[in-house]
Amino acid sequence: MANFTVSENVAAMHGSSTMIAAQMASEMRAKGIDVIDLSVGEPDFDTPEFIKEYAIEGLRSGFTKYTPASGLAQFRGSIVDFYAKAFGAVLTPPEIAASCGGKQALFNAACALLNPGDEVLIPKPYWVTFPEIVHFCRAIPKYIETETNDFVLTADMVEASITAKTKLLIVNSPNNPTGRVIPKDELIRIIELCASRGIYVITDECYLFFAYPPAEPFSSAVLPNEVRDFVCVAGSFSKTFAMTGWRMGYTVANPEWTKAMVKLQSHSATHPTSFAQYACAKALDNIDATKAAVRSMTAEYERRRDWLIPELNKVNGFKCGMPEGAFYAFVDVRELVGDRYASSAAVAEAMLKEAHIVVTDGEGFGADGYLRISYATSMENLENAVEKMKELFA
Secondary structure (H helix, E strand, C coil): CCCCCCCHHHHCCCCCCCHHHHHHHHHHHHCCCCCCCCCCCCCCCCCCCCHHHHHHHHHHHHCCCCCCCCCCHHHHHHHHHHHHHHHHCCCCHHHHEECCCCCCCHHHHHEEEEEEECEEEECCCCCHHHHHHHHHHCCEEEEEEHHHHHHHHHHHHHHHHHCCCCEEEEEECCCCCCCCCCHHHHHHHHHHHHHHHCCEEEEEEECCCCCCCCCCCCCCCHHHHHHHHHHHEEECCCCCCCCCHHCCCCEECHHHHHHHHHHHHCCCCCCCHHHHHHHHHHHHHHHHHHHHHHHHHHHHHHHHHHHHHHHHHCCCCCCCCCCECCEEEEEECCCCCCCEEEEHHHHHHHHHHCCCCECCEEECCCCCEEEEECCCCCCCHHHHHHHHHHHHHC
């Protein structure tokens, strides 16, 4: 066999800890072990039926061919109209590009912007993919600690972290893994600060609509053009509409940034699946049904959250704040580390081996000493898991 040498770009990357946890759960199930998987980062709901019907309609209507690399004109137009109705944003089709999920949207945006040696500000804890994309671009991640403010980023934190080499800030709100939401006024301050310094901002709005009252969904797409010229919104249908397997995302950015992303995508994935684009466009056009589906899911996540967080705080050695969005609990287990366990990874391993519960260790999110627990699962699973945790750590 040839002595295969991995490229430096890929060698600098780490595997996705969330995907590794999901794989562990799958392997245990294959062995016949009854596993409670609290690692999964996808809704446990099925895609709404009316969106499935739109996909079938698209297939039967002949949407089975290549589309422009930027996406169907119908798809881009539906994004423009939806943001106008939902947020009052004034967008144009040249600012929109379809992508294969939110992850490719982020990848396209970073690769079209960054050069080797550029510094990228990433608040901690972060979604596991953010630093890996930066490494791939041979840029340099610079982390902003947010724990002193209960994991909520502020403009003052950003300002204190800016250097002459800062090119980009990546923001994710509602946040994965913490579930925290940056207040609207503070997020605007952050983006205005960056724009005034000529620093670009990627806002990962994957969990945009999963914000629990009194928090409200807010998109940076509504900002004035002179500010938004420095912003790329990375959007996704995966979480909001329970469409993870469809791989549908999009970007909203200034036309030149968008043009560069489309050029890159034309040499990689080309474009997302044509009939999936059609279905998403039709779903956004049917805004009443779409909003009703999202409200139903959000209400159920809120119900689970309201039960789960107080119960987790009853587990010996667990501390957990109340998330304002997404569907994750971010649990501080540092009381257990150094007492019974060597690290949070060891705590997660004990839960896996002794209680058959799969969670994601915080180290992959830049927060050793924490666990991410997903409540995108049934109440029955959550109740069973919590009882097992109470027994395990008693």
